[in-house]
Amino acid sequence: MKITGKKELIEIILEEIKKRGGISFKDFMDFALYYPSLGYYTSEKEKIGGYGDFFTSSELDPVFGQLLAKQFNEIYEKHFKDKKITIVEIGSGKGLLAYDILNEIKTKYPEFYDNVQFISIEKSTYHIDIQKQLLADFNVRWLEDLENLENIEGIIYSNELFDALPVHLIKKEKGKIYQLYLIEKSGEIQEDFRPASKEILEYLEELNIDIPEGMITEVNLLAKDLIQKIGEKLKKGFVFTIDYGYPSKELYKPYRMKGTLLCYYKHTYNENYYQNVGLQDITSHVNFSALVYYGKKSGLEFTGFTDQAHFLINLGLSDIMMELQEKGDYKSYERINRLKTLILPKGMGEKFKILIQHKNVENPDLTGLSILPPQNDRYKIEGV
Numbered sequence: 001m002k003i004t005g006k007k008e009l010i011e012i013i014l015e016e017i018k019k020r021g022g023i024s025f026k027d028f029m030d031f032a033l034y035y036p037s038l039g040y041y042t043s044e045k046e047k048i049g050g051y052g053d054f055f056t057s058s059e060l061d062p063v064f065g066q067l068l069a070k071q072f073n074e075i076y077e078k079h080f081k082d083k084k085i086t087i088v089e090i091g092s093g094k095g096l097l098a099y100d101i102l103n104e105i106k107t108k109y110p111e112f113y114d115n116v117q118f119i120s121i122e123k124s125t126y127h128i129d130i131q132k133q134l135l136a137d138f139n140v141r142w143l144e145d146l147e148n149l150e151n152i153e154g155i156i157y158s159n160e161l162f163d164a165l166p167v168h169l170i171k172k173e174k175g176k177i178y179q180l181y182l183i184e185k186s187g188e189i190q191e192d193f194r195p196a197s198k199e200i201l202e203y204l205e206e207l208n209i210d211i212p213e214g215m216i217t218e219v220n221l222l223a224k225d226l227i228q229k230i231g232e233k234l235k236k237g238f239v240f241t242i243d244y245g246y247p248s249k250e251l252y253k254p255y256r257m258k259g260t261l262l263c264y265y266k267h268t269y270n271e272n273y274y275q276n277v278g279l280q281d282i283t284s285h286v287n288f289s290a291l292v293y294y295g296k297k298s299g300l301e302f303t304g305f306t307d308q309a310h311f312l313i314n315l316g317l318s319d320i321m322m323e324l325q326e327k328g329d330y331k332s333y334e335r336i337n338r339l340k341t342l343i344l345p346k347g348m349g350e351k352f353k354i355l356i357q358h359k360n361v362e363n364p365d366l367t368g369l370s371i372l373p374p375q376n377d378r379y380k381i382e383g384v
């Protein structure tokens, strides 16, 4: 099997494979995405946007951040009025969503703004440098690791963070679960399925996941640790997780026999994780049932699970579109089309989900959850 991409990074990976007698797929993905200054996210390369490899909602239009700010203001008014509140974004990338949220809070909700402390937690120092320029007008503090965050009261949110965490690849064969390793044989890299680790088997058992025979799919143990840590850091408030993915019941349906792991490179996707190493993004769908289950272990209660379309419409997107329609000029017409992209079924509107959890909050009702999508396997989280 041939590995292509950044030469220096590939040499480091090969060296590690030789030294350890093989590395798990998760460790390979960790090297490919996060190896200091050589990984996809840690190196100086445009990733998000037209010159990058993929778009995020905030790249298209500020409305996503504006309506999130509206939702956050409701939380401030109901649960934190006249008190200091901390908003934390984890994995803020270029900082566009943070910019849209802070800009909206500052202009529309000045009293809320005066009480907000904003913290951006970003593992990539390349992205922190970009954020420092973009967010220079706001009161923001930066951290590289959630571990260094003090306990807070307020809101912790992320957008497309959990899908970017390195995952294990597992396979079921003759009823037994195996996990993928990369090994070296006569100077060549090869895939090697070994019996799955105790942690992986425990995860499958705790979540009641029984994948079909022959299926290859992902197990995201870092997501389990991360959501638990988020719950530990939050003393009172809400957690918003925005990402693509499903509850377990949908995620392991037989029509996903090859799992959900995909690579993004210059706005095209492929399934060859071993090409363009360090130059392409590798992502997998989020198991939202796992976030609910493990969140509970650190006191996070389930508030609701919805998709981007319902969330944005509940918060007033239709009114914004109506106002633009009434204006009737070309610029407004163009913007309406962009806004439609955010809510199209089968597109971003359904693909992106929003899981909301809360801790030590009474009456956690939120406008963004007032009308929910149909409660089928794609939206119904087991055990809530």
Ligand SMILES: C[S@@+](CC[C@H](N)C(=O)[O-])C[C@H]1O[C@@H](n2cnc3c(N)ncnc32)[C@H](O)[C@@H]1O
Residues within 6 Å of the ligand: 041, 042, 048, 056, 058, 090, 091, 092, 093, 094, 095, 096, 097, 121, 122, 123, 124, 127, 144, 145, 146, 158, 159, 160, 161, 164, 165
């Ligand atoms: C796909 S980008 C998300 C972009 C951004 N949230 C947006 O809306 O445009 C994922 C980001 O998460 C960061 N990241 C990954 N793991 C992290 C972790 N454990 N803590 C903080 N940031 C992390 C990556 O460096 C990257 O900047």
